[in-house]
Amino acid sequence: AAPMPNTGEVINMNANQPQGAAPSLRGAAFIAGIAYLIAIFATPYAWINPLIDVGDSAATFSNLVAEEFLFRLAIACWLLVIVADTVVAWALFHFFAYTNKGLSLLALCLRLIFAPIMALAVFQWLGALQFIATGNGLTGEALQSAQDQSMRYLVGYEYAVNIAFMLFGLHVGVIGYLALRSKHVPWILGVFLMIACVGYQIDAYASIMSESYAADPKWFLVTIAVPAFFSEFGLTLWLLFKGAWLKEEGRA
Numbered sequence: 001a002a003p004m005p006n007t008g009e010v011i012n013m014n015a016n017q018p019q020g021a022a023p024s025l026r027g028a029a030f031i032a033g034i035a036y037l038i039a040i041f042a043t044p045y046a047w048i049n050p051l052i053d054v055g056d057s058a059a060t061f062s063n064l065v066a067e068e069f070l071f072r073l074a075i076a077c078w079l080l081v082i083v084a085d086t087v088v089a090w091a092l093f094h095f096f097a098y099t100n101k102g103l104s105l106l107a108l109c110l111r112l113i114f115a116p117i118m119a120l121a122v123f124q125w126l127g128a129l130q131f132i133a134t135g136n137g138l139t140g141e142a143l144q145s146a147q148d149q150s151m152r153y154l155v156g157y158e159y160a161v162n163i164a165f166m167l168f169g170l171h172v173g174v175i176g177y178l179a180l181r182s183k184h185v186p187w188i189l190g191v192f193l194m195i196a197c198v199g200y201q202i203d204a205y206a207s208i209m210s211e212s213y214a215a216d217p218k219w220f221l222v223t224i225a226v227p228a229f230f231s232e233f234g235l236t237l238w239l240l241f242k243g244a245w246l247k248e249e250g251r252a
Helices: 025-046 057-066 068-096 101-132 140-181 187-209 211-215 217-241
Strands: 010-012 247-249
Touching (some): 025 068, 025 217, 057 101, 057 140, 068 140, 140 187, 140 217
Parallel strands (some): 010 247
């Protein structure tokens, strides 16, 4: 029989790769890429920070009542992101296990811990929504009470998100190190991912320690948005257009 053409990069799988019901390397890359793409495109619709001013409960309440649909959409998008992130965590574990199974498991655990904490943050928004949904008919003391109660939930969301992002940033850093150790992922993606890890930590801690930092959107752009674009979106494209086409050899 004629030999099959070599259409992709050859990977010699070893004992580090999980066995049993584990997906193929290409399958894991494709699943991670698709799920990451969903999370990346859903995240901007989940970000409604311009509507929220933690120092002005009345203005924030008014903004959210006026944009209730956007608030509901943000909640739905965050839930979608959490599900997609869980799939990404599982798929990246299987993809990088051939490089270092222990570190891949650590990355998996960090992202799986991130998911319920992020869900807890979204539940805080659901708590605020019960007041915002009836905001148009409120006046006087009832209105003031609704503003104060909803702000408590919104502040709780901010603290939960910061803790979640600390863990997510550590996950990104571990994936970056695995990318650097991998023989197949471009080293520059590993560097970008580790820079993004530092950005996540800076943003999370600074948001907790400094109210002025949290209120200035340009810092989020510098510490998270730009590094995440080059690192996570870059990794997503590589997984879909290169990783999903790697040729495996020697898989048990």
